[in-house]
Amino acid sequence: MSCFPCFQNNQNVADKEQREQLPVAQPRELDTADDGAPKQEASAAAPPGDAAADNKAEATEGGGDSNLRTFNFRELATATKHFKQESLIGESGFGKVFKGTLPDGQVVAVKRLDRTGGHDSKQFSMEVLKLTQLHHPNLLNLVGYCADGEQRLLVYEYTPNHSLQDNLFDLPEDKEPLAWLTRMKIASGVAQGLEYLHEKPKPPIIYRDLKSSSILLDENLSPKLSDYGLAKLEGGGNNSLLAPKTGYYAPEYEQTGELTLKSDVYSFGVVMLELLSGRRAMDPEKPTEEQSLVEWAQPIFRDPKRFPEIVDPQLKKAYPMRSLNQAVGVTAMCLQEESSVRPLFDDVIAALSFLAVETNEPLASSIPDPEPPPAKKTRGESSSDDSDGESDRDRDRGSGRYDDERSDAEEDGNGSDYSEYTDDDEGEEYEEEEEYEEEEEEEEQEEPSRNKDDADDSSDGDSDKLSFCYSVHMRSNSISESHDGESPKSNLRLENSLK
Incomplete structure (x- = not known):
C-alpha cells in the first residue's frame, strides 16, 4: 500500500494540535496613545518613499519590473552633490541631467523633471513602471525613480561617452x-x-x-x-x-x-x-x-x-x-x-x-576630382592671342601698314595665300566654334543615359x-x-x- 494515507493521518494530527494551541478569536484591542486616541497604522506614518514602494508593488503585479529601485529626494540630492553645477552633464526639454554616485558605488544619471503634467505620486509611479516593461539594446536602462512630495526624478544608467x-x-x-x-x-x-x-x-x-x-x-x-x-x-x-x-x-x-x-x-x-x-x-x-x-x-x-x-x-x-x-x-x-x-x-x-x-x-x-569643363567659346569671342592679333591688324589698318604689307605680298606672288588667310580665317573660326558647341550639346544629352548605366553597373x-x-x-x-x-x-x- 502507499504510504500517503499514513502521512496524511500524521499530518492531520499535527494540524489538530496546532489549532488547539491557537487562541480563540476575540475582539482586537487597539493601541491607544496617551490622549486616548487610537494610534495610526505604520503604513500611514511611513515616509513618502514607502508610498512609492507601495505603488511599485501594485504596478509590479501588472507587469512592471520588480528590480526598479525607489529613492527619496535626500538620497539623490546626496548622490549628485545637491545638484550642483559641477554635477550637471546635460539638459533636455524635460529637465536637467546630473551625474551621481549611489551609496553602493554605482554611477548613475539623474534627470530632474521640470514638468510632470499634474500627475500625483501614484500616477507618476504607474507611468514610470510601465516604461520598465520596455527592453531593447538601443534604449537607456531605467534604474529607478523618485516621487517624493512634489519632486519627480528618473535615475538612468550612466553612459561615459555622453551624448x-x-x-x-x-x-x-x-x-x-x-x-x-x-x-x-x-x-x-x-x-x-x-x-x-x-x-x-x-x-x-x-x-x-x-x-x-x-x-x-x-x-x-x-x-x-x-x-x-x-x-x-x-x-x-x-x-x-x-x-x-x-x-x-x-x-x-x-x-x-x-x-x-x-x-x-x-x-x-x-x-x-x-x-x-x-x-x-x-x-x-x-x-x-x-x-x-x-x-x-x-x-x-x-x-x-x-x-x-x-x-x-x-x-x-x-x-x-x-x-x-x-x-x-x-x-x-x-x-x-x-x-x-x-x-x-x-x-x-x-x-x-x-x-x-x-x-x-x-x-x-581615392577618386580624383573631375576636371572642370573647358570654357565655351561664343560668337565674337576668341582667345587672347587671336584677339591680340586682330587688334594688331586693326592698328595696322589704321596706320596704312596693313595695305602696304598686302601690296608687298601681291608683288611677291603670294597675294592669294595672304588674302585667303586674312579674309576667310574668321569664318573658319566661327564654323569651328559652332561645331564645338554642337558636340557639347550632344554630350549633355548623352550624359543622363551614361549616368544611368553607371548606376546599374554599380548596384551589385x-x-x-x-x-x-x-x-x-x-x-x-x-x-x-x-x-x-x-x-x-x-x-x-x-x-x-x-x-
Missing part, C-alpha cells in the same frame, strides 16, 4: 571625429530603437523629442535613446505650443501640433543629416540661408553631383561614394514635407543595414539610392495613417495580407 551632440559638434583638437562607419552604425541603432517603440508597445510610443542631445553613447559608441515615453509624463504631446523652432520637429507638428509616428521619422532625418554633415540642426551663427540645416540641404538633395558638399569636412573624404549616395537618399526621404510619403522605420533599417557594415569600396579620397545587388527611394515612396503612398492603438504596417505586409 551624440557632444561627439559631433565643437570637438576639442585632441579628439578624433566619429568615423563614417561609426556614424552609420549610430544611425542604424537609433532607427532600431525607434522602430521598437513604434511596434512593440500597445499603443505605440511616439518619441516626439528626438535630437542629438537625447541620444547617448555607451563605452562602445552604441546609441541609446534616453527620453522615451516622457512626453506622456509631461502631460500629452499634441500641443503646438510645445514645439519651439529647434530644427528637429516635423512641419505638421510645428504648424498644427499634429503628432504622429511619421513625426519621429522626420526628426530622425534631421539627426541623420547632422551625422552626415557635422552641422547643427539650427545654428544662428551661420549665414541666414544656412542657419536651418534642412533648408540648406534641400537644394543639394536634388543634385546628386553635389552630395559630397553635405559631408562633414572633418571626415576628409574617408567615406565610400556609393554609401554616401544611399545615406543621402534615406535622409531625403525621411525629410519629405508630406508625412504620408515618409518611409517607415523597417524600410530605413533595411537600407542602413548595408551602410553599417565595413566594405572594400573605394573611398572618395544592394539597394541603390534611387531604387530605394522609389520603392519607399511607393510603399508610403499606400500606407493608411492610423494611430488607433496600433502602429502602421508597411506596404509589403499589406500586400501579403491582400494575397
Whole structure:
C-alpha cells in the first residue's frame, strides 16, 4: 500500500494540535496613545518613499519590473552633490541631467523633471513602471525613480561617452571625429530603437523629442535613446505650443501640433543629416540661408553631383561614394514635407543595414576630382592671342601698314595665300566654334543615359539610392495613417495580407 494515507493521518494530527494551541478569536484591542486616541497604522506614518514602494508593488503585479529601485529626494540630492553645477552633464526639454554616485558605488544619471503634467505620486509611479516593461539594446536602462512630495526624478544608467551632440559638434583638437562607419552604425541603432517603440508597445510610443542631445553613447559608441515615453509624463504631446523652432520637429507638428509616428521619422532625418554633415540642426551663427540645416540641404538633395558638399569636412573624404549616395537618399526621404510619403522605420533599417557594415569600396579620397569643363567659346569671342592679333591688324589698318604689307605680298606672288588667310580665317573660326558647341550639346544629352548605366553597373545587388527611394515612396503612398492603438504596417505586409 502507499504510504500517503499514513502521512496524511500524521499530518492531520499535527494540524489538530496546532489549532488547539491557537487562541480563540476575540475582539482586537487597539493601541491607544496617551490622549486616548487610537494610534495610526505604520503604513500611514511611513515616509513618502514607502508610498512609492507601495505603488511599485501594485504596478509590479501588472507587469512592471520588480528590480526598479525607489529613492527619496535626500538620497539623490546626496548622490549628485545637491545638484550642483559641477554635477550637471546635460539638459533636455524635460529637465536637467546630473551625474551621481549611489551609496553602493554605482554611477548613475539623474534627470530632474521640470514638468510632470499634474500627475500625483501614484500616477507618476504607474507611468514610470510601465516604461520598465520596455527592453531593447538601443534604449537607456531605467534604474529607478523618485516621487517624493512634489519632486519627480528618473535615475538612468550612466553612459561615459555622453551624448551624440557632444561627439559631433565643437570637438576639442585632441579628439578624433566619429568615423563614417561609426556614424552609420549610430544611425542604424537609433532607427532600431525607434522602430521598437513604434511596434512593440500597445499603443505605440511616439518619441516626439528626438535630437542629438537625447541620444547617448555607451563605452562602445552604441546609441541609446534616453527620453522615451516622457512626453506622456509631461502631460500629452499634441500641443503646438510645445514645439519651439529647434530644427528637429516635423512641419505638421510645428504648424498644427499634429503628432504622429511619421513625426519621429522626420526628426530622425534631421539627426541623420547632422551625422552626415557635422552641422547643427539650427545654428544662428551661420549665414541666414544656412542657419536651418534642412533648408540648406534641400537644394543639394536634388543634385546628386553635389552630395559630397553635405559631408562633414572633418571626415576628409574617408567615406565610400556609393554609401554616401544611399545615406543621402534615406535622409531625403525621411525629410519629405508630406508625412504620408515618409518611409517607415523597417524600410530605413533595411537600407542602413548595408551602410553599417565595413566594405572594400573605394573611398572618395581615392577618386580624383573631375576636371572642370573647358570654357565655351561664343560668337565674337576668341582667345587672347587671336584677339591680340586682330587688334594688331586693326592698328595696322589704321596706320596704312596693313595695305602696304598686302601690296608687298601681291608683288611677291603670294597675294592669294595672304588674302585667303586674312579674309576667310574668321569664318573658319566661327564654323569651328559652332561645331564645338554642337558636340557639347550632344554630350549633355548623352550624359543622363551614361549616368544611368553607371548606376546599374554599380548596384551589385544592394539597394541603390534611387531604387530605394522609389520603392519607399511607393510603399508610403499606400500606407493608411492610423494611430488607433496600433502602429502602421508597411506596404509589403499589406500586400501579403491582400494575397
